[in-house]
Amino acid sequence: xxxxxxxxxxxxxxxxxxxxxxxxxxxxxxxxxxxxxxxxxxxxxxxxxxxxxxxxxxxxxxxxxxxxxxxxxxxxxxxxxxxxxxxxxxxxxxxxxxxxxxxxxxxxxxxxxxxxxxxxxxxxxxxxxxxxxxxxxxxxxxxxxxxxxxxxxxxxxxxxxxxxxxxxxxxxxxxxxxxxxxxxxxxxxxxxxxxxxxxxxxxxxxxxxxxxxxxxxxxxxxxxxxxxxxxxxxxxxxx
Amino acid sequence: xxxxxxxxxxxxxxxxxxxxxxxxxxxxxxxxxxxxxxxxxxxxxxxxxxxxxxxxxxxxxxxxxxxxxxxxxxxxxxxxxxxxxxxxxxxxxxxxxxxxxxxxxxxxxxxxxxxxxxxxxxxxxxxxxxxxxxxxxxxxxxxxxxxxxxxxxxxxxxxxxxxxxxxxxxxxxxxxxxxxxxxxxxxxxxxxxxxxxxxxxxxxxxxxxxxxxxxxxxxxxxxxxxxxxxxxxxxxxxxxxxxxxxxxxxxxxxxxxxxxxxxxxxxxxxxxxxxxxxxxxxxxxxx
Amino acid sequence: xxxxxxxxxxxxxxxxxxxxxxxxxxxxxxxxxxxxxxxxxxxxxxxxxxxxxxxxxxxxxxxxxxxxxxxxxxxxxxxxxxxxxxxxxxxxxxxxxxxxxxxxxxxxxxxxxxxxxxxxxxxxxxxxxxxxxxxxxxxxxxxxxxxxxxxxxxxxxxxxxxxxxxxxxxxxxxxxxxxxxxxxxxxxxxxxxxxxxxxxxxxxxxxxxxxxxxxxxxxxxxxxxxxxxxxxxxxxxxxxxxxxxxxxxxxxxxxxxxxxxxxxxxxxxxxxxxxxxxxxxxxxxxxxxxxxxxxxxxxxxxxxxxxxxxxxxxxxxxxxxxxxxxxxxxxxxxxxxxxxxxxxxxxxxxxxxxxxxxx
Numbered sequence: 001x002x003x004x005x006x007x008x009x010x011x012x013x014x015x016x017x018x019x020x021x022x023x024x025x026x027x028x029x030x031x032x033x034x035x036x037x038x039x040x041x042x043x044x045x046x047x048x049x050x051x052x053x054x055x056x057x058x059x060x061x062x063x064x065x066x067x068x069x070x071x072x073x074x075x076x077x078x079x080x081x082x083x084x085x086x087x088x089x090x091x092x093x094x095x096x097x098x099x100x101x102x103x104x105x106x107x108x109x110x111x112x113x114x115x116x117x118x119x120x121x122x123x124x125x126x127x128x129x130x131x132x133x134x135x136x137x138x139x140x141x142x143x144x145x146x147x148x149x150x151x152x153x154x155x156x157x158x159x160x161x162x163x164x165x166x167x168x169x170x171x172x173x174x175x176x177x178x179x180x181x182x183x184x185x186x187x188x189x190x191x192x193x194x195x196x197x198x199x200x201x202x203x204x205x206x207x208x209x210x211x212x213x214x215x216x217x218x219x220x221x222x223x224x225x226x227x228x229x230x231x232x233x234x235x236x237x238x239x
Numbered sequence: 240x241x242x243x244x245x246x247x248x249x250x251x252x253x254x255x256x257x258x259x260x261x262x263x264x265x266x267x268x269x270x271x272x273x274x275x276x277x278x279x280x281x282x283x284x285x286x287x288x289x290x291x292x293x294x295x296x297x298x299x300x301x302x303x304x305x306x307x308x309x310x311x312x313x314x315x316x317x318x319x320x321x322x323x324x325x326x327x328x329x330x331x332x333x334x335x336x337x338x339x340x341x342x343x344x345x346x347x348x349x350x351x352x353x354x355x356x357x358x359x360x361x362x363x364x365x366x367x368x369x370x371x372x373x374x375x376x377x378x379x380x381x382x383x384x385x386x387x388x389x390x391x392x393x394x395x396x397x398x399x400x401x402x403x404x405x406x407x408x409x410x411x412x413x414x415x416x417x418x419x420x421x422x423x424x425x426x427x428x429x430x431x432x433x434x435x436x437x438x439x440x441x442x443x444x445x446x447x448x449x450x451x452x453x454x455x456x457x458x459x460x461x462x463x464x465x466x467x468x469x470x471x472x473x474x475x476x477x478x479x480x481x482x483x484x485x486x487x488x489x490x491x492x493x494x495x496x497x498x499x500x501x502x503x504x505x506x507x508x509x510x511x512x513x514x515x516x517x518x519x520x521x522x523x524x525x526x
Numbered sequence: 527x528x529x530x531x532x533x534x535x536x537x538x539x540x541x542x543x544x545x546x547x548x549x550x551x552x553x554x555x556x557x558x559x560x561x562x563x564x565x566x567x568x569x570x571x572x573x574x575x576x577x578x579x580x581x582x583x584x585x586x587x588x589x590x591x592x593x594x595x596x597x598x599x600x601x602x603x604x605x606x607x608x609x610x611x612x613x614x615x616x617x618x619x620x621x622x623x624x625x626x627x628x629x630x631x632x633x634x635x636x637x638x639x640x641x642x643x644x645x646x647x648x649x650x651x652x653x654x655x656x657x658x659x660x661x662x663x664x665x666x667x668x669x670x671x672x673x674x675x676x677x678x679x680x681x682x683x684x685x686x687x688x689x690x691x692x693x694x695x696x697x698x699x700x701x702x703x704x705x706x707x708x709x710x711x712x713x714x715x716x717x718x719x720x721x722x723x724x725x726x727x728x729x730x731x732x733x734x735x736x737x738x739x740x741x742x743x744x745x746x747x748x749x750x751x752x753x754x755x756x757x758x759x760x761x762x763x764x765x766x767x768x769x770x771x772x773x774x775x776x777x778x779x780x781x782x783x784x785x786x787x788x789x790x791x792x793x794x795x796x797x798x799x800x801x802x803x804x805x806x807x808x809x810x811x812x813x814x815x816x817x818x819x820x821x822x823x824x825x826x827x828x829x830x831x832x833x834x835x836x837x838x839x840x841x842x843x844x845x846x847x848x849x850x851x852x853x854x855x856x857x858x859x860x861x862x863x864x865x866x867x868x869x870x871x872x873x874x875x876x877x878x879x880x881x882x883x884x885x
Contacts, residue, residue: 051419052418052419053415053418053419072418072423073415073418073419073421074418074421074422074423077419077420077421078421082419083419085416085419089413089415089416091408091409091412091413091416091417092412093408093409093411093412094405094408094409094412098405098408101402101405102405102406102409102417102420102422103420105402105405105406105409105420105421105422106420106421107421147420151420151421267649271649272649273648273649273650273652273653275597275652275653321843321847324847325846325847330593330595330648330649331589331593331595331807332846332847332850333649334595334649334652335595335799335803335842335843335846336842336843336846336847338597338796338799338842339800339839339840339842339843339846340839340843341839342792342796342835342836342838342839342842343836343839343840343843345832345835346832346833346835346836346839347832347836349831349832350832350833350836458656458791461653462653462656462657462660465650465653465657466657469646469650499667499668502660502664503661503664503665503668506657506660506661506664507661509657510642510657510658510661513642513645513646513654514642517645517646
């Protein structure tokens with residue numbers, strides 16, 4: 001069976017600087033995976049490569065067996081891969097509702113509509129006519145997630161959605177994930193918050209310095225293994 | 240009484256200037272591109288209208304219906320082939336490429352049509368006028384002003400009420416993230432420039448029927464358009480309309496004192512606004 | 527980050543540049559002798575090339591190094607020319623000191639014009655300078671004492687009795703017209719050499735380094751303490767002075783002025799922009815190469831009128847799209863040759879990889 005989304009020996013460069021060294025990741029239909037790692041491990045670069053913001057060699061990224069590495073972002077979206085970018089990147093000139101609507105620009109039909117998003121994240125309905133960047137950080141993150149869902153993705157890439165948010169806000173955001181999973185979408189979560197990631201993921205990949213250093217199901221991975229993969233040294237004392 | 244007439248004529252003239260400026264304002268708002276060939280493209284459209292009107296005997300308004308899609312295609316192609324390659328952090332390439340285009344269009348028109356002054360005949364409409372309270376206004380200038388209002392209303396509806404308009408604004412905010420939404424910024428830019436050229440065609444219609452024009456008339460139109468945009472403030476089409484009207488009134492008031500001062504007083508009004516409110520009278524954009 | 531850097535040296539010189547210095551002096555010496563060696567029409571051609579070179583180097587300094595893209599430098603050509611005419615006709619000053627007066631007045635004019643145009647950013651600055659040039663043109667068209675819109679001529683005796691003419695006549699038996707051509711030519715040669723020398727020294731100085739920093743990244747430059755606005759304003763004033771001098775000099779030779787000609791955007795700005803862009807913006811060599819090409823093309827295509835300008839416009843577009851650093855830039859990138867090396871090179875250290883770090 002071909003995977004929904006797969007990277008094979010994916011590399012990435014910023015000028016002369018190599019950010020990814022042969023990354024292999026596989027996502028099946030409806031699966032949730034988490035990619036964890038410290039700052040600078042290459043997680044965001046991986047997301048940028050998959051979403052088409054960075055172009056790669058065609059054969060290094062496959063979607064249902066099709067080589068999509070060299071495609072531009074709009075063509076990646078057309079294949080059902082939507083992204084919630086790091087830092088949310090809402091459109092400041094657009095209201096909350098317009099940000100959501102712009103997410104449907106690619107016109108992929110499916111279960112998610114404006115009504116569905118408002119149902120999932122009711123606070124957005126209340127604030128629908130507010131300029132998107134006037135919302136609180138947590139609400140902005142909800143808009144960014146809703147915006148990506150409006151494309152009715154088969155794969156939802158979530159890059160650092162809890163970054164800079166209070167734990168209680170993060171919990172509210174993650175509360176929406178079971179329903180997103182139930183809609184059938186596969187989810188890729190990039191997180192520095194390991195606890196959160198382990199809770200929701202079927203499969204975990206740990207990255208360090210542009211390489212996958214550890215992968216497995218959350219219950220198979222020991223805390224020491226993760227710590228070693230994360231920081232590059234076995235843990236002896238841990239808070 | 241006489242002063243009232245002067246001001247009314249200035250307002251009407253301002254409608255024409257707003258038409259010159261609306262396309263420039265639209266394109267700058269979406270892609271931060273200032274097209275130095277904008278005035279020459281207006282003159283090019285006027286010559287296309289002239290050809291249709293004088294050789295086929297078409298009504299100028301009907302001719303505009305034919306020229307508008309041609310100009311849209313030209314704008315789309317120019318953006319795709321030339322301007323998109325120049326967009327980036329550096330302001331030099333777009334300025335120099337559009338400046339080169341301005342010279343190319345001017346001299347191409349000189350070769351094709353000679354340096355003679357031309358005018359598009361609008362038949363009896365040219366001299367038609369109507370009483371508007373105590374003043375008499377020409378029908379064509381009045382239609383120019385109404386067209387300017389219609390263009391501003393239409394563009395605002397497009398920008399704030401349609402999916403295409405949302406895509407315009409999203410792309411203007413952040414091209415990379417717009418790409419993640421399935422928007423192709425280069426296509427969006429091409430459509431925007433195409434639309435600007437449709438407005439340019441409307442401007443050309445009133446420019447060509449109102450007064451004589453020749454192949455070198457473009458740069459002055461660019462300057463009026465630019466002044467209207469800056470007076471009104473970046474990013475607001477209503478501001479651009481107001482800017483055009485202020486420029487028009489300044490010119491007719493100046494001309495009523497001394498006919499040689501018409502253009503000069505327009506420029507001085509612009510400099511005065513720049514002095515008092517450098518961001519224009521009705522600024523909206525933050526950049 | 528700490529990297530051991532063995533014997534790093536910052537160099538701006540090159541072998542080609544010391545050769546270039548020698549050649550430059552030889553050319554200068556030959557240039558000074560030209561009026562005795564070549565015909566009067568050739569001297570006039572050389573005068574044209576040299577004055578265009580001054581305008582091109584000034585615009586290049588402004589746009590290529592300070593990032594101030596002006597489409598309104600004709601204001602200083604026209605103003606300089608009119609200031610010279612005014613000094614000669616209204617005050618009875620000799621044309622030669624009048625040129626210097628014109629340069630100073632042009633620089634003074636740059637203060638109020640900068641006051642307006644510096645409020646505009648990037649592309650808007652460009653059109654703003656153009657509006658200012660139009661305003662000044664329209665004002666001079668109103669000045670009846672200098673001929674208003676139709677313009678006026680320099681009194682014949684003013685040029686004939688110009689300082690130095692009688693000396694040349696006595697020494698070399700030159701006719702007055704020949705002598706005044708020779709004098710304006712020498713002035714153009716000195717002005718061109720001085721302009722290049724000034725720009726070269728400026729770019730190699732500490733201020734030049736600040737200027738390069740401003741051009742590359744204004745915010746970063748400001749963060750390390752470079753006063754970007756002040757640097758730009760100083761460059762703007764300096765180019766106004768040089769452009770005003772050149773304008774006055776050109777019109778001593780033309781001896782006939784009108785607002786439309788003296789403030790012509792085509793003659794004094796469009797040509798100049800194409801010379802710089804095609805030759806190579808942001809290099810000192812580029813405008814030199816550009817002005818020579820421009821002169822050859824103009825002579826070759828003199829009979830084709832607007833086709834010539836059309837072709838120039840097309841070439842400008844093509845160069846900007848496919849060789850943004852111009853013909854000289856393309857040549858220099860391929861060969862590594864720099865005649866006026868102003869870019870700093872690090873020598874002796876390890877090669878350092880650069881790149882961002884993006885998580």
